[in-house]
Amino acid sequence: MSRPLELKSVYNEKDGTPAYLEEQEVSEASQHASRWIAIEPPQSLRNRPRIPHSHSGPPSFRDSQFDVILRRQRMRPTEGGGLKLTALPSRFLNLPNDFEFAGWGSVSRITLDKEDQKAGEERLSEIRGQSVLGQFTASALAGNAVLGSVFYALPAVVAVSSVYSPISLFIATLVLFLWRPIMEELVSALPLSGAPYTYILNVSTKSLALVGAALLLLDFASTAVVSAATAASYLAGEVTLPFPPFVGAISVIVVFTLVSLAGLKESARIALVVLSFHLATMAVLIVSSSIYWGKTGVDQLRDNWYAGSAPSASVAARHIFNGFCLGMLGLTGVECTPSYVGRIKKGQFPLVLRNLHIPAIILNCLIMVMVLAVVPLKAVHEGANVLSVLAQIAAGQWLRTWVVVDAIIVLCGGVFTGIFSACELLEQLALHRVLPKVFLQALPRTKAPYFSVLSFVAFAGVVYASAGADLTVISNMFSLVWLTVMSLFPLALLLLKFSRGRLPRNSSTPLAVVVAAAAVSAVVFAGNIAVDPATAGYFAAYFIGIVTVFTATQNKIHLLRWVYWVYDQYPRLHSWKLTKTWGCKLIDLMTSLKRQPVCILVKTDEINHLFHMILYVRKNEETSCVKMVFFNEGEEGVPSELEANAKILDEAFPEITIDLVIVDAAFEPANVIALSHRLQISTSLMLMTCPGPAFPYSIAELGTRIICL
Structure with missing residues (x-):
């Protein structure tokens, strides 16, 4: 029985990307040693005492917590973009797989310039000036x-x-x-x-x-x-x-x-x-x-x-x-x-x-x-x-x-x-x-x-x-x-x-009052129907009609996909000039709608938390482009696993491109609005976790949406 493959953690000196070599590749790497450099553990781990472990087997979890472990990931362009490889076929007969799957995400670090900051301050003043009544x-x-x-x-x-x-x-x-x-x-x-x-x-x-x-x-x-x-x-x-x-x-x-x-x-x-x-x-x-x-x-x-x-x-x-x-x-x-x-x-x-x-x-x-x-x-x-x-x-x-x-x-x-x-x-x-x-x-x-x-x-x-x-x-x-x-x-x-x-809030309503109000609503609703049962029919007709319209506008891409799928079932339509042009325009419309980005504002690198935020976007927003934004402020710096976990999620959701954006600025309303100006994404499409009692800013000033606890 052959022994387990030994993983070596090295960097490519040319472009800085991690390289993951299995045993059969180690000899080749040693012959070209000038092309590779070994990874050193972070400074916070260098001075910690090493816990000895037995050479008879792999290290325990307690042992390996002091080691730098880089996850093996698929090859992707360092600058982002490029097609995500997948074995899943497209459901469309006349479209390649790249229509179904988004490109690879990228990692970038930006600093808000004076123009962005000015736009943020002006917009914040405008928001505060709206309270005129x-x-x-x-x-x-x-x-x-x-x-x-x-x-x-x-x-x-x-x-x-x-x-x-x-x-x-x-x-x-x-x-x-x-x-x-x-x-x-x-x-x-x-x-x-x-x-x-x-x-x-x-x-x-x-x-x-x-x-x-x-x-x-x-x-x-x-x-x-x-x-x-x-x-x-x-x-x-x-x-x-x-x-x-x-x-x-x-x-x-x-x-x-x-x-x-x-x-x-x-x-x-x-x-x-x-x-x-x-x-x-x-x-x-x-x-x-x-x-x-x-x-x-x-x-x-x-x-x-x-x-x-x-x-x-x-x-x-x-x-x-x-x-x-x-x-x-x-x-x-x-x-x-x-x-x-x-x-x-x-x-x-x-x-x-x-x-x-x-x-x-x-x-x-x-x-x-x-x-x-x-x-x-x-x-x-x-x-x-x-x-x-x-x-x-x-x-x-x-x-x-x-x-x-x-x-x-x-x-x-x-x-x-x-x-x-x-x-x-x-x-x-x-x-x-x-x-x-x-x-x-x-x-x-x-x-x-x-x-x-x-x-x-x-x-x-x-x-x-x-x-x-x-x-x-x-x-x-x-x-x-x-x-x-x-x-x-x-x-x-x-x-x-x-x-x-x-x-945070200024008052807290007893739960009994909330339940009582809900009960009164139900009783009075039933009482009005009892007085005139015909009212329920009018109400249902108008309500269902509006909900149908809103559902259609919220799921535009999904409906367009169904339209194109029906069109795609008739190959003869692809040979006619008029219908072929119509089909191309439909593809362009779906693509442009999908590429409208959404931001998620993160404050941790916990992958389960990031996963649920991406899952919310996939269920509630029609987009294939997510900007994962981290405001880097103070002495703590960027969480150590944020970049790695962002890449894992980028691979886990092939239909979404996840770009990690690190902003060197404090997390405050003016900077959030400035980033909105920089990325051309409305603050209403910037999603964040629920702030706590110590949060010093108002949600109205941020203009963001809360999507998780």
Whole structure:
């Protein structure tokens, strides 16, 4: 029996690459000794005492830990590139194997120059300068949708809850106390725009995050359409329009599309003026109704109670529950606030939630009591515009006209809320390569993302048209969409606590509160379906349609491969000039899409950790090019096994080229952005591990994505 082959560790003096010689090659190497130099152990190991071992067998693991062991790897070009050799055949009949497999990765060391550093500092200043909204302007953006919901939530609640409506609305508005700490913790941990899509993206898979994005987009479209259609309906209930109500709704959307294109600051100020006018109107309405109630006494309230009270306690409880389920619509719009949290000044978000919640409790409950105390129950059920009827009885035509004008204006503000929140979401989807880069284009003067605005308005128009311009259909579907979106917040926080427990945050929500919020969402969702089962069909149709589109855009290369595979099954198509040209263009498109790089920011050389990061990229990003980046700072230097392990992973994933990039700079936001400028890779496509409590920077400043604990 021949003895085991002895491995010699030597370097090639010419190009510095490691050479691995087996026994039969040792004699040849000794004859050309000038071409080879022996490897010396690292300085840290030279002074350590050697542990003697027996010559009767190979060294033990304890013995070999002091030896320098170089892994045998395939020959590859030192400068990177070149085809990875593989025995696996291509699944395509007319394409060589090199289409399936990426090239070899390279190892490089870079220093950020002055141009890169300047770009990083300018971009960081721009990010910090985006936080321009204080508590009142930020509240106004969503406040018109939240506080304007009294115009469509109250009639819906009265229809199912009758005289128990104030109780139902009070319970429904109190439920938001469960969500406020959840949303505050999420925002403090991940102060990123596009939430809860970005929350789920940083704590789970991209596929699950896209489900959340689909729900959000549908919610924002429903907010815009319902607000515009309700405004047109309110106007049609007061005057005879020369055109159908749906034309009025479309006109409202068009007008606020132009307002949105004016830019963020100007739109926020307009929203604040609109909200202030609405609050003043509601205050006058409440005072006038209170005076009228004081003059007329409780007779009307008593008559309404006798006319609408349930025959038994169980029926009354059922009415209250149904009203509670629909009464949650009185809080629609609050889910939009985390979507633009990146624009809100630091520490102001909890105040924004407070500014939206407390007025919602007062307005919904108090006005509902006034309606039952002043307006006959029959008129409440039959009237299209409940609040305008209340204003007519309490103070006369002048207040009714005022309320109608306010309804139209504030509901139009809800249209802007939907448009603005959707633009923030579409921007995030474009940064993550789910949507084309054209969604990032903005007007040079106002910086408004015009393509996102126009695309979203077109989508809202499709939703409205496909529902037959029926406000009832859109409203019923809206209730389920909103509840599903609200359920994403406790889900995201549960995943955050489990998967990203080390992430710094300002508060911690008890687990019981998170579970309670999720349970309430499920109960209210089921209750809304029980009230009107047809709503589930509309919701499912729109939701499946959007998810299908997002899935297709996320898996572009995979779908193109299927298209080419079908084309490849017909050899005759390759002989026709037209189809052959088409096939070549399809190959070029797939190749260009695959070569869009992604960065992973590493801080260790542990191969299991690096493996899981590469595995995340393969499952969640369509790319065959990964830049493994290590910021070399301090005295520790580059981990000893990083280069070797990067090469092993480069060999383990033949479909991905893994380039190791060592950056001689500190790991801080300005340098990360500078590297993004140097490599021409967006920071949103730079993936990192979860920072700990001692991490001094904000995730919002880095702009990176967290993919592992």
